[in-house]
Each structure stands twice: as C-alpha cells, then as structure tokens.
Amino acid sequence: MYGQDINTLNVYVTASGQANNRGAPAWTRSLNQGNLWKQAQVTINPTGSYQVR
Structure with missing residues (x-):
C-alpha cells in the first residue's frame, strides 16, 4: 500500500458459503x-468453517 493512488484494503472473515454476507471488516488499512x-x-x-476474504 504505497503511493498516492492507494485507497483501502479490507479483510473480512465470513462463514463458508456466505460470501455475500461480509459484515464489518476484521481488519482495515x-x-x-x-x-x-x-x-x-x-x-x-470462528464457530465453524470460515473464509478470509
């Protein structure tokens, strides 16, 4: 994340199979x-299978 045109990087943790339901980011910069x-x-x-997106 270097340069004047950088915006935002968000990392989400979602339950497997629920990619469209991200909620709030687990980490952002x-x-x-x-x-x-x-x-x-x-x-x-996590309380089950999850994905880091």
Missing part, C-alpha cells in the same frame, strides 16, 4: 502506508 512491509495480526473466534 487506508491510504499510503509507506514502501516497507508491515505486519498485522488479528484474533478471530
């Missing part, structure tokens, strides 16, 4: 974050 790799960590508590 917006705008220019610099030209170095960064690490992020999110704790999730």
Whole structure:
C-alpha cells in the first residue's frame, strides 16, 4: 500500500458459503502506508468453517 493512488484494503472473515454476507471488516488499512512491509495480526473466534476474504 504505497503511493498516492492507494485507497483501502479490507479483510473480512465470513462463514463458508456466505460470501455475500461480509459484515464489518476484521481488519482495515487506508491510504499510503509507506514502501516497507508491515505486519498485522488479528484474533478471530470462528464457530465453524470460515473464509478470509
């Protein structure tokens, strides 16, 4: 996420088979974050099969 034309990256955790029901993002980052790799960590508590989108 580097440059002046960067918008937003959202990461969603959804129940398998429910791709159209995303809800709120589990993680989001917006705008220019610099030209170095960064690490992020999110704790999730799924109650069954899930997908990270």
